[in-house]
Each structure stands twice: as C-alpha cells, then as structure tokens.
Amino acid sequence: MKPQALTTLDEALAAVLAQALPLGVEHVDLFNADGRVLRADCTSALQVPPQDNSAMDGYAVRVADLPAAGVALPVSQRIPAGHVGTELQPGSVARIFTGAPVPPGADAVLMQEDTTVLADGRVQFNAMPKPGQNIRRAGEDIALASTVLAAGTRLTPAAIGLAASIGMATLPVGRKPRVALFSTGDELVLPGTVAPQDMRPGSIYNSNRYFLRALLQRLGCEVVDGGILPDHRAQTVEAIHRVAQDCDLVLSSAGVSVGEEDHVKPAVEQQGALNLWMISMKPGKPFAYGQVFRNGQDASQGVAHFMGLPGNPVSSFITFLLLVRPFVLRLQGLQDVAPRATTVTAQFAWPKLEKRREFLRARHDGQGGLQLFGNQGSGVLTSTVWGDGLIDNPPLTPIQPGDSVRFIPFTELM
Numbered sequence: 001m002k003p004q005a006l007t008t009l010d011e012a013l014a015a016v017l018a019q020a021l022p023l024g025v026e027h028v029d030l031f032n033a034d035g036r037v038l039r040a041d042c043t044s045a046l047q048v049p050p051q052d053n054s055a056m057d058g059y060a061v062r063v064a065d066l067p068a069a070g071v072a073l074p075v076s077q078r079i080p081a082g083h084v085g086t087e088l089q090p091g092s093v094a095r096i097f098t099g100a101p102v103p104p105g106a107d108a109v110l111m112q113e114d115t116t117v118l119a120d121g122r123v124q125f126n127a128m129p130k131p132g133q134n135i136r137r138a139g140e141d142i143a144l145a146s147t148v149l150a151a152g153t154r155l156t157p158a159a160i161g162l163a164a165s166i167g168m169a170t171l172p173v174g175r176k177p178r179v180a181l182f183s184t185g186d187e188l189v190l191p192g193t194v195a196p197q198d199m200r201p202g203s204i205y206n207s208n209r210y211f212l213r214a215l216l217q218r219l220g221c222e223v224v225d226g227g228i229l230p231d232h233r234a235q236t237v238e239a240i241h242r243v244a245q246d247c248d249l250v251l252s253s254a255g256v257s258v259g260e261e262d263h264v265k266p267a268v269e270q271q272g273a274l275n276l277w278m279i280s281m282k283p284g285k286p287f288a289y290g291q292v293f294r295n296g297q298d299a300s301q302g303v304a305h306f307m308g309l310p311g312n313p314v315s316s317f318i319t320f321l322l323l324v325r326p327f328v329l330r331l332q333g334l335q336d337v338a339p340r341a342t343t344v345t346a347q348f349a350w351p352k353l354e355k356r357r358e359f360l361r362a363r364h365d366g367q368g369g370l371q372l373f374g375n376q377g378s379g380v381l382t383s384t385v386w387g388d389g390l391i392d393n394p395p396l397t398p399i400q401p402g403d404s405v406r407f408i409p410f411t412e413l414m
Contacts (some may be wrong), residue, residue: 006280009357013323015275017337018288019305020330023175023248030164033155035220036173037332042149044166047139052102056134059115059123060085060094060106063131067342072124079103102135109134142166142200152335179216180243180304182226182252183209184236184264185311190228201230207381208253208316215320216251218414219328229264236267244292244304246383248331251324255310262286268306271296276308282356283315283378287323312378318359318390321413329364339412341392343404348372350399357395361387362407370407387414 009014009114025039054060064075076092079085080376085103088094094103102109108129116124142148146164149155155163155171163171188206189199199205206228216223226243229236229252243250252264265288274290295301302376307324309316326337347369350360361383362370370391373383391399399405 022333027170037334038153047144048142058111072122096123141234168293177248179221179249180224180247184229184254236263249305253309253316283321286310313381315378341405345369358393360391363388
C-alpha cells in the first residue's frame with residue numbers, strides 16, 4: 001500500500017481556518033472582557049482629554065509675564081483636578097494640580113520644583129517657561145468620533161482601560177466557544193484517584209486533560225469536560241453524539257491514529273465527516289479535523305466541529321498551540337491569529353536531518369541566544385516547562401552554534 005502523503009502544517013492550518021466561521025455576539029461588562037475578541041468598532045463619543053489640562057503639579061502662567069528667571073508673582077486662584085478655574089489675569093499665576101483644566105489666559109505650566117514660595121505668598125519662578133510647556137492638549141489622546149479599538153481586536157487590560165476612558169461600560173465580543181474535551185484510552189488514570197504506588201502496570205496519569213482545559217480557558221472557551229472515553233466503539237459514538245448537540249467544538253486527545261483501539265476516528269466518521277491529516281510536523285503528526293452532525297445523519301440540523309489531537313503529551317500540547325488555538329480564536333472573530341516569531345542565535349548543535357518540520361523546545365540563555373532541551377521526545381512534558389518557546393525548524397535543516405533560527409515564544413501561543 002502506498003504511504004499516505006503528509007499534509008504540511010500550513011496547508012492544514014489554512015484548511016481548518018477556512019471552516020472557522022465566527023460565532024455570535026454577546027455584550028459583556030468591562031470586568032469580564034479581558035481576552036475576549038471585540039466584534040464591532042469602539043468609537044469615542046468624546047475627546048480625551050476633554051480640555052487642555054496640566055501635566056504637572058505647579059503653576060499655570062502667562063509666558064509673557066515671566067521674561068526672566070527670578071520674577072515673583074501673586075497667586076490668584078487654586079485649581080485642583082476636577083475643578084475649573086477662572087480666566088487668569090495678567091500679572092498673576094494659578095496654583096494647579098495634575099489633570100486640572102488649564103484656565104483661560106494661561107499658556108504654560110511650570111512645575112513646582114522650579115519655583116520658590118516667598119514669605120509674602122508670592123511665587124518666585126526660577127526658570128523661564130515655554131509656550132505650551134506641561135500642557136496636555138484637548139483631544140491629543142483621543143479625538144471625538146475616532147475609532148479607538150477596531151473590530152477583531154483581542155482585548156487586553158490596556159484596551160479595556162482605553163474603553164473605560166471613553167465611557168464604555170460594556171463591549172460587544174465574540175461568543176465564547178463551547179468546547180467538549182475528551183481524553184481516550186483505558187490506560188489513563190486521573191490524579192487523585194489512585195496513589196502512585198497503587199498504579200496498575202501499563203497505567204499512566206492523564207496529564208493532557210489538565211493542560212488542554214487550562215489552554216482552552218485561557219483562550220476564552222467554555223469547557224465541557226467529557227472525561228475519559230474508554231476503548232469501546234459504541235460508547236465513544238454515544239459520548240461524541242451527546243456533546244455535539246450543544247457544543248461548538250469537540251476536542252479529543254488520542255484515538256485518531258490508525259490502531260485497532262483508536263475508536264474516535266471511526267466514531268466521528270459514523271456520524272459526520274472527517275478529514276484526517278497526517279501532518280508533516282514533529283512532534284504532532286496525527287491530527288484530525290472534521291464535523292459531527294447533530295442529528296447523526298447530515299448537516300441539516302447543525303454541526304459541531306471536531307479536532308483530534310495526538311495522545312503523546314508534547315505532541316498534543318504543540319498541535320493545540322499551532323492548530324486549535326488559532327481555530328478557536330477565529331471562531332471568536334480574531335482574524336490575525338498567527339503568532340509573532342523572532343530570529344534568535346542558536347547556542348547548540350542539532351545535526352539531525354528530519355524530513356518533517358520540527359518544533360524544538362528551547363529557552364533563552366541570558367546572553368541573547370537559545371539553548372535546547374536535551375530530550376526532544378514527544379512524551380517528555382518536562383521540555384515544555386523548561387523551555388520558553390519553540391524553534392520552528394524547516395525540514396532537512398541541521399542547526400549549528402551561531403545559526404539564526406525562527407523562535408516562537410510561548411507567550412505568543414497561550
């Protein structure tokens with residue numbers, strides 16, 4: 001039998017993103033908007049600052065009244081933030097505080113460190129101000145009717161603060177994807193249910209369930225925990241059918257390869273459509289995308305997306321970051337889902353000529369270079385904690401010390 005051709009990662013990603021039609025819109029208050037994707041432009045109904053205001057604690061002055069250092073003038077008014085002063089009369093100054101509106105007639109603010117308060121209450125100015133000095137102009141931050149946040153923006157704490165600064169209390173965001181998460185395999189044991197010394201031969205603790213759930217929650221998903229699917233075809237079919245009724249995505253780890261006990265793939269095919277890509281990447285070759293029909297027969301009653309990840313922990317982790325992450329972000333309305341990569345100098349040798357595109361766990365060494373984790377096996381989850389990102393290494397490309405490599409920080413992927 002002719003071996004199945006491997007699909008490139010770029011081809012697989014393009015294919016799944018083409019299916020990721022954005023979900024509906026919901027309005028959330030600002031306290032719950034972090035990490036969500038804005039679905040409509042956020043336009044300002046005011047200008048910020050609303051009027052010229054002081055950037056310093058000091059004195060609002062007329063520059064013409066201070067032709068030289070050493071001039072002393074009386075204080076005619078005091079303007080705290082939140083209060084409005086009267087027109088500044090020639091030959092006088094106003095005591096003013098940061099954020100307070102600059103009174104009409106004043107054209108500069110001199111900070112208090114450049115002044116001396118005299119015994120008679122006048123203020124001596126020890127420096128000469130320039131027109132506009134220490135004045136924040138009306139609208140210099142945000143102009144009236146300007147778009148401050150564009151639709152498709154993934155909201156950060158700073159973006160939320162910006163929305164608050166123009167009076168927004170709620171924002172329209174992409175609906176949270178509802179994701180059913182399964183693990184598969186009779187060998188899996190949940191931590192806390194069996195003590196390490198009592199583990200039966202061949203059993204392993206289920207790590208994938210925990211990091212996948214955490215990754216989904218970081219991406220703003222609502223997670224439905226489907227637990228561990230047994231190595232049983234009928235039970236697998238029933239479990240997937242059940243969660244597909246009200247979930248947007250069914251995500252499983254393991255069970256999508258070609259082994260006799262890999263029941264997830266045929267279970268999806270029985271009640272939907274499945275495209276199985278053997279992806280030309282390492283780790284993470286087994287990956288599946290498809291759709292589960294909610295009525296079990298056709299797409300007329302709606303579908304749930306299906307993604308199947310490899311069972312090995314590192315393979316599952318990396319395929320999630322590179323394929324599932326952009327997919328669920330696109331479901332929420334984010335268009336630019338590509339992580340930003342940097343070019344860094346390798347401080348190690350990697351002489352292997354791998355036919356597949358590799359994602360090597362590495363970390364910065366403090367001198368501007370990268371060190372490689374010693375064991376790059378697909379089951380060595382330690383590498384993902386030790387490292388701070390992935391080296392994206394093209395096929396058949398050895399690495400020597402001093403070579404420039406493409407590096408994707410984990411901060412761009414989580």
